[in-house]
Amino acid sequence: xxxxxxxxxxxxxxxxxxxxxxxxxxxxxxxxxxxxxxxxxxxxxxxxxxxxxxxxxxxxxxxxxxxxxxxxxxxxxxxxxxxxxxxxxxxxxxxxxxxxxxxxxxxxxxxxxxxxxxxxxxxxxxxxxxxxxxxxxxxxxxxxxxxxxxxxxxxxxxxxxxxxxxxxxxxxxxxxxxxxxxxxxxxxxxxxxxxxxxxxxxxxxxxxxxxxxxxxxxxxxxxxxxxxxxxxxxxxxxxxxxxxxxxxxxxxxxxxxxxxxxxxxxxxxxxxxxxxx
Amino acid sequence: xxxxxxxxxxxxxxxxxxxxxxxxxxxxxxxxxxxxxxxxxxxxxxxxxxxxxxxxxxxxxxxxxxxxxxxxxxxxxxxxxxxxxxxxxxxxxxxxxxxxxxxxxxxxxxxxxxxxxxxxxxxxxxxxxxxxxxxxxxxxxxxxxxxxxxxxxxxxxxxxxxxxxxxxxxxxxxxxxxxxxxxxxxxxxxxxxxxxxxxxxxxxxxxxxxxxxxxxxxxxxxxxxxxxxxxxxxxxxxxxxxxxxxxxxxxxxxxxxxxxxxxxxxxxxxxxxxxxx
Numbered sequence: 313x314x315x316x317x318x319x320x321x322x323x324x325x326x327x328x329x330x331x332x333x334x335x336x337x338x339x340x341x342x343x344x345x346x347x348x349x350x351x352x353x354x355x356x357x358x359x360x361x362x363x364x365x366x367x368x369x370x371x372x373x374x375x376x377x378x379x380x381x382x383x384x385x386x387x388x389x390x391x392x393x394x395x396x397x398x399x400x401x402x403x404x405x406x407x408x409x410x411x412x413x414x415x416x417x418x419x420x421x422x423x424x425x426x427x428x429x430x431x432x433x434x435x436x437x438x439x440x441x442x443x444x445x446x447x448x449x450x451x452x453x454x455x456x457x458x459x460x461x462x463x464x465x466x467x468x469x470x471x472x473x474x475x476x477x478x479x480x481x482x483x484x485x486x487x488x489x490x491x492x493x494x495x496x497x498x499x500x501x502x503x504x505x506x507x508x509x510x511x512x513x514x515x516x517x518x519x520x521x522x523x524x525x526x527x528x529x530x531x532x533x534x535x536x537x538x539x540x541x542x543x544x545x546x547x548x549x550x551x552x553x554x555x556x557x558x559x560x561x562x563x564x565x566x567x568x569x570x571x572x573x574x575x576x577x578x579x580x581x582x583x584x585x586x587x588x589x
Numbered sequence: 590x591x592x593x594x595x596x597x598x599x600x601x602x603x604x605x606x607x608x609x610x611x612x613x614x615x616x617x618x619x620x621x622x623x624x625x626x627x628x629x630x631x632x633x634x635x636x637x638x639x640x641x642x643x644x645x646x647x648x649x650x651x652x653x654x655x656x657x658x659x660x661x662x663x664x665x666x667x668x669x670x671x672x673x674x675x676x677x678x679x680x681x682x683x684x685x686x687x688x689x690x691x692x693x694x695x696x697x698x699x700x701x702x703x704x705x706x707x708x709x710x711x712x713x714x715x716x717x718x719x720x721x722x723x724x725x726x727x728x729x730x731x732x733x734x735x736x737x738x739x740x741x742x743x744x745x746x747x748x749x750x751x752x753x754x755x756x757x758x759x760x761x762x763x764x765x766x767x768x769x770x771x772x773x774x775x776x777x778x779x780x781x782x783x784x785x786x787x788x789x790x791x792x793x794x795x796x797x798x799x800x801x802x803x804x805x806x807x808x809x810x811x812x813x814x815x816x817x818x819x820x821x822x823x824x825x826x827x828x829x830x831x832x833x834x835x836x837x838x839x840x841x842x843x844x845x846x847x848x849x850x851x852x853x854x855x856x857x858x859x860x861x862x863x864x865x866x
Contacts, residue, residue, distance in 0.1 A: 313612070313615075314611045314626065314627070314628065315612060316604075316607060318611075320629075320630065326648055327593075328648065328649055329593045331592065334595075338590075349628070351591065352595060352597075352649060353650075354649040355646070356646070356648065359643060362646075366639045366640040370631050371605065373630075
């Protein structure tokens with residue numbers, strides 16, 4: 313029940329029609345008796361810079377969820393960015409701090425890592441291959457680095473993207489062994505598809521699945537279907553897999569903590585959410 | 590259920606804690622299956638001008654409810670103002686039109702007049718006395734003029750306010766007979782208290798009730814109690830009365846029409862509202 317005491321979490325992006333977060337957060341807030349609401353606000357790219365600071369002058373706002381097309385622009389508009397957001401070069405969350413300053417963070421990678429851990433896989437010391445060095449791939453690489461992987465392989469069809477990501481990682485994690493430019497999954501403990509491959513029927517697989525080890529943990533970012541052809545092939549090889557929506561739901565407790573709300577688990581959020589995947 | 594397709598009606602004011610509109614509009618929208626939500630936004634006076642235009646660039650906003658302390662400032666920040674808002678010198682609603690321009694309107698007076706009509710009193714040709722020439726008194730005077738009263742008496746302890754209101758009325762309704770500076774209710778068909786008198790125990794009555802005619806229709810803007818001492822005294826004289834919350838609820842159908850939503854009646858809104866007065 314929205315009132316004048318309700319805390320506003322803005323959901324900033326454009327177009328808004330496909331937003332899922334309101335149907336995840338708001339039923340959860342209601343379930344827990346938390347007087348807060350996620351409100352979609354359709355902000356076009358050209359309007360974002362002029363809107364952001366006035367928005368955060370509101371007396372009842374706590375933060376924002378940030379989505380397309382503002383994830384990259386956010387980095388340049390806030391007062392401080394987390395390490396994960398700095399490496400990813402993009403952010404999907406903004407917190408208004410007590411002193412009025414804005415902190416941006418990026419939770420896609422955190423969602424991936426939390427999901428891994430809850431499936432019993434500790435990233436610490438593991439060898440991980442991230443295929444796709446765009447926003448989400450960069451975020452996953454950053455979080456895997458933060459979680460202590462022993463070695464990281466990066467591949468992108470745009471070789472410059474992967475090299476630039478390796479440079480950003482090296483600045484924050486100088487001791488981490490980073491290899492760039494090949495996508496052979498042999499010898500890796502963790503392999504992640506962070507490309508759009510799998511969204512369209514007939515897409516090639518992101519890596520040669522015949523070279524996946526059976527103990528490899530295989531993750532996916534594609535959300536259009538739970539078991540993509542890549543995950544199906546990995547399962548046939550005997551690999552444990554993580555679907556795209558796991559990354560989505562696993563990061564929401566991280567968001568809740570970031571905003572200062574009581575945390576919960578991805579499972580509980582899935583049970584209460586009013587949207588099915 | 591808020592989603593990415595939900596239409597936003599911003600509720601702009603500061604502080605927000607006492608906002609009532611969300612508990613009136615949102616249950617009504619839910620009842621009717623209208624996918625819209627009134628969202629309180631605490632905007633301080635010094636932030637209002639910088640926030641308003643960027644807010645109305647949002648792709649999913651339709652309009653705003655405007656309250657303290659922005660009712661006067663709104664007049665200077667929009668593209669067009671209604672006659673009622675121009676005379677009142679303040680606005681409590683903003684509509685984003687198809688062409689991106691902003692229209693401001695003022696519905697306090699409209700609520701008063703609609704309430705009168707629904708109680709069987711036609712303002713047309715009536716002699717009306719408005720005591721208090723501040724924002725709400727000016728709005729009531731403007732709407733009574735628009736509804737065709739035959740003569741209007743205006744009184745304010747600040748004589749300049751009443752004279753300035755008379756000037757603004759004369760510009761829009763040059764044929765209307767306006768008398769300024771006395772508050773003797775004798776001979777009036779309609780008498781309105783548009784001062785804060787009645788909010789505090791021991792306040793003097795706004796007019797000499799002994800001089801109210803028994804057929805006089807007596808209205809009140811004070812919201813802190815339904816039957817103020819002034820209304821109680823008027824009832825004892827045999828007068829028909831209109832309570833402050835009638836003006837509030839009667840203007841909401843006007844707001845709904847202004848925003849392009851299906852209209853309804855004040856009674857239905859009262860039944861569904863999650864707040865009691």
